[in-house]
Amino acid sequence: MSKIKITALLLLAATINIPLTVQSQEHPNLIMTKPGVEKVRKNLGQVPLFDASVESVKKQVDAEISLGIDTPIPKDFSGGYTHQRHKQNFIIAQKSGALYQILEDEKYAKYIKDMLFQYEGMYKDLPAHPQKRSYARGKLFWQCLNDSNWLVYMSQAYDAIYETLSEQERDKLENNLFRPFADYISIENPQFYNRVHNHSTWGNAAVGMIALVMDDKELLDRALYGIEDDGLEIGGLDNDGGFIKVEGQKAGFLANLEDPFSPDGYYTEGPYYQRYAMYPFLIFGLAMKNVKPEMKVFEHKDNVLLKGVNALLNLSDADGEFFPLNDGQKGMSYYTASLVTAVDIAYQYGNKNPQLLSIAEKQNQVLLNEAGLAVAMGVRDGKAQAFAKKSINLSDGPDGKQGGVAVLRHGNEDLTLVFKYAAQGLSHGHYDKLSFSLYEKGDEVLQDYGLARFVNIGQKGGGNYLEENKTWAKTTIAHNTLSQNESMHFAGKYAIGSQHHSDLYVYDHSNKDVQVVSATESNAYPGTKMHRTMAVIKNKSFDKPFLLDIMKINAEQKNQYDMPFYYLGQVLSKNFSYDSPNVLKPLGQNNGYQHLYLEGIGKPSTSSTQFAWLGNGKYYTLTSATEGSDELLLTRMGANDPEFNIRREAALMIRRKDSDNTVFASVIEPHGSYSPVSELSVNSNSNIAELKVVHDDVKYTAVTIKDVKGQTSLFLLSNLDASPSTQHKLEVVGKKYSWTGAFHYIE
């Protein structure tokens, strides 16, 4: 569709303005309902967590009301005043609506009404936002995304006070504010609205929410199914380098529900964006359930929305912080407001899982509606059970066939492995095939760097993505995985990466003391096949579980391989010698290497290289089977970073040159602890004497781990046949072994 056609359609839509259903509805009916509100009012003062939530919201809203309403002329990026103010406005208005319904105090309705009319007075003359960086500028905010946030929240506020307004008032708001607003973020910005992307989900939900309040079928259809003829060309890119339009791609809320979620509820952009997208998904899902229950949005794709909440909660460490896969800002956790919504809705409309109540207890906050009331009553009645996070394998892709993310946990999250063998993850994906991160409880042992962005911190590029997100955070060398010839997976090209995904080889958590995940990747470096197997093992002669990591490489030609391990903490010891350069230079020129300083370079002095560090009061040792010609690089981030956008953190990197088929085998071994209060150092040395690849051919790989007392354990892996029923035989170091299934561990 051409630009002129869009404008024509817009004018037409603005002119017609006919309610398309016949019966008028009662309000509120979106997130709160009349009977829900009745129930809430009846229980006031009797449900501590709910009462506390009302009290806390009331305090916040009252404070804002006393400051007066400000709807400034839009000007700033996300770190600045006008952005923050408009954001605060819609958050407080939504809350004020809930308070009005619950407490029946007119001042809350008046606050919303006054604010809405201030927006009504300014909106029609408002040009696109003066900051031009976005591929889809909003009006109140620098991107349509934030304008959509506004409408999702304001729809709820409007719904809450709907019946207090006269018909004329409603007409005025709907004609001058809400419908033009909905049109602007949809018809006028199809490149934003008509995609499968978290941005579009917000846009769709925004249009859908106001459609339900206004009872406008045309808008509702647009929300659910997108714009039929959007005039967009195939292959255009957004600011993050993501495709705007892909051949054959549907649009609208249902398509967004269909495509990015796997059948297991994993959201392909990763947990940080899932957390962000869950709010519009669930809140519009709930609104649909209340207003159009016959559409069965929650039941869509075998309850994928509610499964998504479970998947998301499982993608967090022991402190509730989400694993920073892809573009994820560290520190985001299930304590965030959108997860309060998610947990409460999942409890009420799922199977009343009592484990969700313990998360709600930690959140110490509930939604101010019937779902929040149900959760608070469950907590009050002592129904809460601990949310026991187990090992889990989450498929990626709409059909669950595009790789996935596996989380292996031992004990009570004593050791957690996050192994990523997923699809690209849309525009927020990183070039990190078969990468992993490792946690002990809530502490990172080997980190995933996350993103290079300071969300909402204006001093850092307006709070937007920094250049270093592309030059560092997304690169392969920024991750705990294989870099070949100092290049990136898929040559760092989104167009290629988004065509491929890794493949699961085996996932087995049936024996808690030998849990294994294994996957292959053949497209990241054409001509090179990577097969990485990771086993979380608890051997009785070790005080803690450890991680065995076997990366097997088959290549058509000789390459240089780099295997970095991004440890966090203070280096304690290593069993190799190295040169420490007097001046620090960047390790390379591009693909992320330009951001690494070389702090040391050495050679293995034995075939089992060891490197130990102390992090968060716990000891860790990496033991790796190295070759005499390997190089051991001590690297630190921060080169070519004049603005200090990158944290100064470090890695040990094993470099193997001129190799085609080879194996990197390592153990990451947590052990002991140190307390600066008692100054007691417990079990500070590795328990491993030797790590050896004792067999490696096309069909089998075998690794032995000898502990310091001389006990040897053996890990056997079938490289080509992962069937659980196949019988294998192998002679290793003169001894014959037979087993069934892809792997076998002998303690």
Place this chain on the structure above:
Amino acid sequence: MSKIKITALLLLAATINIPLTVQSQEHPNLIMTKPGVEKVRKNLGQVPLFDASVESVKKQVDAEISLGIDTPIPKDFSGGYTHQRHKQNFIIAQKSGALYQILEDEKYAKYIKDMLFQYEGMYKDLPAHPQKRSYARGKLFWQCLNDSNWLVYMSQAYDAIYETLSEQERDKLENNLFRPFADYISIENPQFYNRVHNHSTWGNAAVGMIALVMDDKELLDRALYGIEDDGLEIGGLDNDGGFIKVEGQKAGFLANLEDPFSPDGYYTEGPYYQRYAMYPFLIFGLAMKNVKPEMKVFEHKDNVLLKGVNALLNLSDADGEFFPLNDGQKGMSYYTASLVTAVDIAYQYGNKNPQLLSIAEKQNQVLLNEAGLAVAMGVRDGKAQAFAKKSINLSDGPDGKQGGVAVLRHGNEDLTLVFKYAAQGLSHGHYDKLSFSLYEKGDEVLQDYGLARFVNIGQKGGGNYLEENKTWAKTTIAHNTLSQNESMHFAGKYAIGSQHHSDLYVYDHSNKDVQVVSATESNAYPGTKMHRTMAVIKNKSFDKPFLLDIMKINAEQKNQYDMPFYYLGQVLSKNFSYDSPNVLKPLGQNNGYQHLYLEGIGKPSTSSTQFAWLGNGKYYTLTSATEGSDELLLTRMGANDPEFNIRREAALMIRRKDSDNTVFASVIEPHGSYSPVSELSVNSNSNIAELKVVHDDVKYTAVTIKDVKGQTSLFLLSNLDASPSTQHKLEVVGKKYSWTGAFHYIE
């Protein structure tokens, strides 16, 4: 005394072995007493905190008893097994003794008896410890210090089971173990024993404790008054570079009580070592009170021991962690065991300060004696009050006339300044005259680096002081104070530094919103006088209190001055431009400069240089009045540190060349906050538009602070007359001001 004479004396002492008092005493009488034990037994099961402490100790001791007793041949440094085992032995034996008295279960007595006889069997043939690094090697441990720890604890264990042993058994233990042990750490190691030093305090207490149990007057005299003729030469040095013998110096416990404590209870080595020394001071003080009350040890020097507990608790941040002044390991806090002892004893034998009970509550543990019982009963009875830390000025030096340490606090530890204008601090002192550190609650804003040592972590130099403690941690440039011509205060010479101290100019916390401390230093750099004034100010147009820092320098010749600010966090913005070198080189050759990389070098672009960072979710801005010719250096630690002994942390350094008389005036301004969970950025920009030195001559210095709304505040300082009653007049920027006292602030 020659070596031969010492040995002769030793033989004599071993031969005589006559109890010097006539009456036999009842046991226990040291830390527990018969009536005390009676009272404890009577209250068992009725005092929750005490019962929990018994239960927790019982669990620990039972676990050790089930493991059996091991007294290995000494071999290791502090990180190794034999060290840890012997240490664990004396700790568990002491606890087992307390359990025996309280629970009357014979197994606890038997455990101690068996262990003591194992030691008795091995001790007489034991040579000095095989590790030769210490200036005073122990037998069980690598230094006499740890052997003394052993005796302090074992004396208590012995006292607890004294009455269960036959006279023959006691004689055997005393003749073969305890007396030779006491002689070894005293007469055979006078260089360890006969000093004023925390090492000697432990030695004295050890000898004194066993003397009281054995009722041996000769040993007790040796404990209290030292060895009269120790044969030591004046000027010998210990491992830390401290003097072993100083002309005219007394020795023994009472001298150690006299000299290192100021009348305010400040311990000249700093809080980390005070925490360590408090245990022998208090535990022997308590033993003396129980056995020799007439000696009035607690009352010595106007109750300095109990004052010391108060001083120490006040030298901690909001999380209870001690300020790492001098050689202090970060993370040590009032949760450590010796502070449980200190708090309980201070409560019981001080004035029953109910604020101590809240510390005991946090410690969640009490001593297993009458003092612990009293504390637990106080807690049970709801007497606890919050320990309200206020601003405090602690003098240093035996007479309180050798400078001091001031702590200015605003609000509930919302901002805490630690300003050090003390004496050298014996061998653990740093070359950091007029240095400071700054805290917001428990978070460091501008850090004191602390020490370069990993206590008890064997991989790091056996857990001992690292070379970098001398080459980095002690240096002047490692601290937030003035470095002149890239040299150290007192040329880094202990012999010179220990002759001098800074002098207080003014201390005034009477107005909580304008608290001031000011001190001068004339000896650190001969010919240069530094006068630093620090004011914690809460101005009503700022959301948080800030620190105003005025360093006035008068020099006889032109010098280069470096003023570093060791911030912790992520750089956000700065209003000057700088070059970022592509390769990082060390900033200098020695005096600590060799450990700094230069990450950036620039020039001020305005007269008010600003530099902002984000640390622990809070924003900070440094605003400094700079001159056009100043250099602004961005430095990072870690150069010439191949073993990674130094943390990779950063500073902004202002360098002023070719100057004699000059002023560095800065404001360190905490503001706002950032949450990675809500992603809300509050008040992220500095409120300061301009900082200006508007007047500076011999008599007066005046600084203005203009905020972003144009409001200007003025700080006036009299440089030569600190009398609170002197009237001053000054014309500043055409306006006349008059005030009384050393300073005046006009908002």
